[in-house]
Amino acid sequence: MNETAGRNAAAGASGLSGNGTSTGPISGSDRRRGSRAGGGTPATLFERAIAREPVPRRPLWIMRQAGRYLPEYRELRKRHRFKDLARNPELAAEVTLQPLRRFPFDAAIVFADIMSPVPALGVGFDFDPGPVVAEPLRSAAAVAALPEPDPEEAAPEVIEALRHVRGALPANTALLGFCGAPWTLAAYLVEGRGVKDFPTLRAFAAAEPRALEDLLARLSRLMAGYLVRQGEAGADAVQIFDSWAGLLSLADWERLIRPHLQTMLESVGAAGVKRILFVQNAPHLVDAYARLPAEVLAVDWRVDLGVLQRRHGGRRAVQGNIDPAVLTAGPGAARAAAGELLGRVNPTGHIVNLGHGILPATPLESVAALVEAVHGESA
Helix, strand or coil, X not given: CCHHHHHHHHHHHHCECCCCCXXXXXXXXXXXXXXXXXXXXXCXXXXXXXXXXXXXXXXXXXXXXXXXXXXXXXXXXXXXXXXXXXXXXXXXXXXXXXXXXXXXXXXXXXXXXXXCCHHHHCCCEEECCCEEECCCCCCHHHHHCCCCCCHHHCCHHHHHHHHHHXXXXXXXCEEEEEEECHHHHHHHHHHCECCCCCHHHHHHHHXXXXXXXXXXXXXXXXXXXXXXXXXXXXXXXXXXXXXXXXXXXXXXXXXXXXXXXXXHHHHHHHCCCEXXXXXXXXXXXXHHHHCCXXXXXXXXXXXXXXXXXXXXXXXXXXXXXXXXXXXXXXXXXXXXXXXXXXXXXXXXXXXXXXXXXXXXXCCHHHHXXXXXXXXXXXX
């Protein structure tokens, strides 16, 4: 599929014209959304897969599908910094919708950053290129000085962007929100920026265990409220990214992370919001994550998704998990990887995705080949 064909195929499937204009916006109130409005059959293929119901084909979306592999996104970035795009609801909505104008993905994920809600704690940050915290939290006093924010102060621009996107999406496309898990956010807040193995964070956990406990509890409450508000704004499900849990042993994970993650997930589930829990580079923790309250467990490419599904698929759906680097090898490699994944994983309760975010150097033809492979399978 060439670039123009890919765009036209996406337009036909998503209700968006090839030039990016909506051919028939459907408001959140008009859209049939059985999973959030009184039961019945879930409204989208994506929601049916979350519920582990039989589907005509597996749903597909891609982490970071709104991003640098798209030429139209790169054009926007010539005029706007990443931070400005993420903080402007209209621009964030536009970026969220860009990939759906090219490819018939089954879900849109709001364009934002895991650090978007952090200013509600009074913490300033910028990007260089990843998050850089102006004044890292390195003492018990610094943590104690953090305010207890009103949940409505957490990234209101993301909530508004979700509402914009919800009104533009057709009824058959799910909308996803997301957040960083408490430990992953704490990694940046304490370390100050992303560095290999986050040694300052791990030292802080040893030197100031009570302060770290306080910080993780604050983040858990803030993220729970933030995700619930995303559901209220129209998100059909939310993904929690726990990117740095693999730094810890299972014993330390049970002590430091599990209680806060459990509390956060329970609060979100009690509000009726579907939860996708993504853990990466932590194969020793995957079974522990599978016991947490979430409808979907998502993992990176290092984990055998078929084995994981056989162990835990009776209780939850699974998501993933093609190596993003494979797509940079071209459409043939992408098609082969998709076929191998589809052959190993039972279609019921499987959401196709990459094992991490799509890489900027990925050819559009590889994405088109992945779409064709998934759409060409009969469930």
